[in-house]
Amino acid sequence: MSRQFTSKLAPHLAGTLLLAMAPLASGQATGVIPPEAAAIAAERQLSPDDVAAALKTYMPSGKFDEYMLFSSGGHSGQVFVIGVPSMRLLRTIGVFTPEPWQGYGYGVGNEILAEGAGPLGETHWGDTHHPALSETKGEYDGQFCFINDKNAARLAVIDLRDFETKQIIKNPLALSDHGGACVTPDTEYVVEGGQFAMPLGMAYAPMDQASYDATYRGMVTFWKFDRTKGRIDPSKSFAIELPPYWQDLFDAGKLASAGYVFGNSFCSERATGTAKIGDKNYFESGCSQADTDMLHIIDIKLAEKAAAGPSAKKVNGMTVIPLEVAAAEGVLYFAPEPKSPHGADVTPGGEFIVVSGKLDPHVTVYSIDKIKSTIAAKKWTKDSYGVPLLDFDSIVEAQVELGLGPLHTQFDDKGYAYTSLFLDSAVARWSLGGPYASKHPETPWTLVGKVPVQYNIGHLGCAEGDTASPDGKYLIAFNKWSLDRFPTTGPLLPQNFQLVDIAKTGDTMKVIYDMPVGFGEPHYAQMIKADKIKAWSVYPEIGWNPHTQSVDPGAAKVGEERIERNGSVVHVYTTVTRSHFKPERVVVKQGDHVVWHLTSLERAVDATHGFALAGHDINLSLEPGEAATIEFDANTSGVYPFYCSEFCSALHLEMVGYLLVEPSEGSSKVSIENAQPLDATKKGI
């Protein structure tokens, strides 16, 4: 069937197509264009490009996407997992915001959310920005995902065996972060950079310029990750005090730049905004005065040494390297960078660091070799806080003019870099030099092509884009505005994730899918080869506690279901299976404290049960094998059905029990005598 097309092709296309069709000729032809295709395309007014895009992105039932995208959920507080190329939302992971479908924060997970409490107590949302997948030798290993909360300066750890949040850690220094998470090449550290300056330790200080300069600070925190425990270990973590330069994004060096971490900043002008109504020096102008901001260059080994040394101090229990120590001991260097950039991105081999000042049409490329030799030559001045400021001309490798509003840069397998252009609403592809020059046909350090995106792109992400060996093939534009791309669903518009085909070299990029994101405003996302994820489809054993990732010795067991009273504390041991709870009737007294242990006895994939307790703020998702314990005070007498909230079986609706809270003396009670008479001889009909 397919062959008949080729004879009618323009000669210049036929060769390409025959080449692409080689598998067909060798007997693997499972794909054919059905006769009705043209009519369907015509009826739906699809262009030839649309048809190609449909075929590149459609995922037949039961076939799996090649990549998974781990996307921040922005101020939804969650992480989204999206299949690529189909751009289907596979699942959301509750992180900083309680999520009742998963039961997270509604009886289980509450202790994780409580860990993240700050000076004002718990917050029940987060402003997630930059997910970082765990790495081994600079490659995503599919084991963990880390993500920050800009609003409260927190970091979360998600275990990719069960896609659940295991830890939330509050940074004790500040209430604002941005530059995280990123990981060092073997996930020794998860890096969290601050954003809006404030006194470290979160105490009050006035905001006049003298006070701001003297007491407001930035920071970057190196959280030590214990891969065996799957937890960050605060006792082995440390932070570096930084000037109040509004640190932004950090990226870890790798290979050629292993051992370094790089970060950009903005508002190194130390603007403090309008002090009075009527003032005009808004932050938006005050932070845009100087021509350059400060690229931060941090030497991890020297930082570890300083953190372990006598000059380190403790702030709210956190080890902090004082700014003057960091400046004096070679921990911290600055370099001028084009003003108000949105990141510092390291090339796959670690040779270069790319920074884009969003008000400058160029990207600026720094060389790690030049940085090292400039440091060795002490070719620096000092900034206001005494930090060595490297000579710009000595460390820059190239500057490439791309267009308006360059923000972030990603990389592929063909020696190209991709930079988002916010004001142009476009993605620019440009050629790298150095060791990458042989991988592409173009002159190094030149603009190769652009593709328009819709609209106002922020970050962008390539397949395996932050690893030492990106895949290319797909790029996703994380557009902030969708404007006219989707039907109106009220004044709050979705964002638009656009999938871009970057498989071919040259000026060939094409948008092939628009995914509306109307459930959060993602900032950044990382795309991992899907087969690297080795998640459990059921928990390993019955009685599994997902928080400890081990069998819970206190879990309810089959044959040992019971209700035990100890004074006013009632322990309930309940097993859960298709299609009943055992026990079904739980009677307690008003004022009792109830500790309820539930274990799913299921071993079948997808045989999830829910446990919803009517009128309570409790809902569990009990995946096969899972054990969970909830506690509450039974303070109000009444009749409370509990029921399975996941449609588990044909008799799911009948999977129910009743919690009866008997009134204490003197409470009201329904009297049978006053109730409706019944002809008890007729049961049912």
Add this chain to the structure above:
Amino acid sequence: MSRQFTSKLAPHLAGTLLLAMAPLASGQATGVIPPEAAAIAAERQLSPDDVAAALKTYMPSGKFDEYMLFSSGGHSGQVFVIGVPSMRLLRTIGVFTPEPWQGYGYGVGNEILAEGAGPLGETHWGDTHHPALSETKGEYDGQFCFINDKNAARLAVIDLRDFETKQIIKNPLALSDHGGACVTPDTEYVVEGGQFAMPLGMAYAPMDQASYDATYRGMVTFWKFDRTKGRIDPSKSFAIELPPYWQDLFDAGKLASAGYVFGNSFCSERATGTAKIGDKNYFESGCSQADTDMLHIIDIKLAEKAAAGPSAKKVNGMTVIPLEVAAAEGVLYFAPEPKSPHGADVTPGGEFIVVSGKLDPHVTVYSIDKIKSTIAAKKWTKDSYGVPLLDFDSIVEAQVELGLGPLHTQFDDKGYAYTSLFLDSAVARWSLGGPYASKHPETPWTLVGKVPVQYNIGHLGCAEGDTASPDGKYLIAFNKWSLDRFPTTGPLLPQNFQLVDIAKTGDTMKVIYDMPVGFGEPHYAQMIKADKIKAWSVYPEIGWNPHTQSVDPGAAKVGEERIERNGSVVHVYTTVTRSHFKPERVVVKQGDHVVWHLTSLERAVDATHGFALAGHDINLSLEPGEAATIEFDANTSGVYPFYCSEFCSALHLEMVGYLLVEPSEGSSKVSIENAQPLDATKKGI
């Protein structure tokens, strides 16, 4: 290009295709199959059916889906809006669960969530089941969406001008509902049926059989909807006391059956489950003893009369028609129905009510004409509670054998009905009789065909499926298990929405898209023609209060920004525009109560700002024109940046301000004297 295919088609296909291609011949040919299509399909191993499905579902950038699906989010507590046929999630609407992206429950909307508090206080999730779009003359009008919360017996009202929840109302009678929402043909009432029986009014009563029979009750509530106000009016609403038969789903009659409401039930055996551990009579068996349950038939006019009459009583402020009154005054009839069904579905013209007992392979079809004449002839016995029980044979029109586990039924424009088969994991198409017989080529009341779905289908939904004039074309299977359909993302698997092409008559149904739903477990959804939705793209005027849907006289106004102190209450009036807040610095004293009024001055579509206050449980989404007011106690001294959390502009990162909470006497304070010295001559670099 397309024409050349047809000459090579098998003769039996050519006619069909030429017919389908008629628009091409008349010059509308915008659709063509590009030369690379076959190679792409081959490389991705797409079958001819896959190619057709891809072309039927792909939505090019900027083109809009034909339908919007309003789906319950199950125990996520939300409503999902999905485009059809692309099956893209356009947005989620926060309903019973706080949602920070929208800012719902994080400073605004808190009062709506508080309205829904029950005897145990607020719940911050819901188990949403059945969305109902508002109707005019039995057709979706695109104005409102209602949805219930099974877990707490609540009902929510969503205004489709801005897709925001405006009201949550707690049913004062019970803690469990299921049979709602459904609306009467002009949305006079939103119907909410109970589920698990309990004493009406939520007091305690023991659960032994005698007490259960006498004091536990079911209910159905008729909530009066005020379309002008966009609110339910509890004072004009009423409920009917029902036997403890676990009412399930309700559907309003229309046209031939206008003025009636129908509902199914299960567990009319009045099983009370296992009283002790070791008992075997679980609800799953106890509720499955009798051969039949009770179809509920309710006469709305007579119910209104009884509710207004002297026999009505008040329970927790709600007007309730006592059971014996409902039975005596013609308000309530029962009819035997096959046991443990999952709904009672009314045909588009209202002539028939379809009930499927899930343990019986048939659907049972009742005739409203026969019901009316049987009532007139008083051909009934009485059930245990004295309710007239109509003679089964007198009211049944047909029974059709479909397969295993029939649950729910929907309708199309071709005289077909579609029933989900849970145990078969299939959708059955069958032919209606009566006035529908002339619309399809098959014999009435016969099975026409089945299509397998993956897996364990619950509800199903057709385009405009609950209206008086369904569209056909698309059907969606709301499958509860996905099992092997998607890559493993942990033990909690997504559900699977499968789009089925039902455009052609006969045994021709095809699944054309799998949508993973890994963010909730939807129960039911309604599909409306997208062009019926007339949502705002910006709020009508600056200073708009979405809660009142009018300009807020207390909103912050441009030129009148200020900070006003009145004792320890501080009012802050802030305007918000690209790219600054005015004022940027807000200084209060520890212990102050802060009332903060924010108004977005934006008029451009998609120019949404956020307002995130660091470390607080506050995040607003300020759509263009929106005004919002938040309140909090500034109890902890410190430095709290506030910032725009929606990427609004090139200077979005600079859109920030600081709330300074000055310590009261005796509190700790950072001293400038102790801080890091600075060379103030160097500002920036």
